Amino acid sequence: QVRLMESGGGAVQSGGSLTLSCVVSGHTYSSGCMGWIRQAPGKERETVSVIDSVQRKSYSESVRGRFTTSLNKDKNTLYLAMNDLRPEDTAMYYCAADSSCFAESSYILRQGPSRFDYWGQGTQVTVSS
Numbered sequence: 001q002v003r004l005m006e007s008g009g010g011a012v013q014s015g016g017s018l019t020l021s022c023v024v025s026g027h028t029y030s031s032g033c034m035g036w037i038r039q040a041p042g043k044e045r046e047t048v049s050v051i052d053s054v055q056r057k058s059y060s061e062s063v064r065g066r067f068t069t070s071l072n073k074d075k076n077t078l079y080l081a082m083n084d085l086r087p088e089d090t091a092m093y094y095c096a097a098d099s100s101c102f103a104e105s106s107y108i109l110r111q112g113p114s115r116f117d118y119w120g121q122g123t124q125v126t127v128s129s
Contacts, residue, residue, distance in 0.1 A: 002026040002117075003025045003026055003118075005022065007020070008020040008021045009123030014085065014086055019082065020080040020095075020125075022077065024078060024095075029071065033052045033053055033098050033103070034071070037093070037113045038094070039092050047060060048063045049063070049067060049080060050108045052103065058106040059109075066084045068083075082125070086127060087127050089127050092123070094120055095119070096116035096117075096118060098115060101115075
């Protein structure tokens with residue numbers, strides 16, 4: 001059973017930075033993929049980053065160049081470092097995983113949030129102007 005638990009959300013001013021963490025258990029990195037998905041009030045979920053089974057990474061256009069995802073296998077933790085935050089980044093952020101996933105990261109990104117089978121409970125990020 002895959003379990004995911006996010007932390008690190010909070011309130012920051014525009015231009016600020018936050019790093020989200022997701023502690024992972026029960027997931028096999030070499031045969032699976034992981035992502036960060038966000039959902040703002042009244043909006044659809046959006047996959048903002050993906051890391052695939054061979055550690056390739058892809059980002060949505062809305063965050064590319066500002067957000068960086070990384071995986072520390074020794075700590076079983078997925079990260080999302082967010083810089084130059086904007087009010088439009090305000091959302092609930094979820095860590096998600098699929099345990100059988102061999103596609104390339106950009107393809108997984110295009111498939112959208114429904115690609116992932118396992119989800120954390122989410123962590124709120126609020127950016128004020």
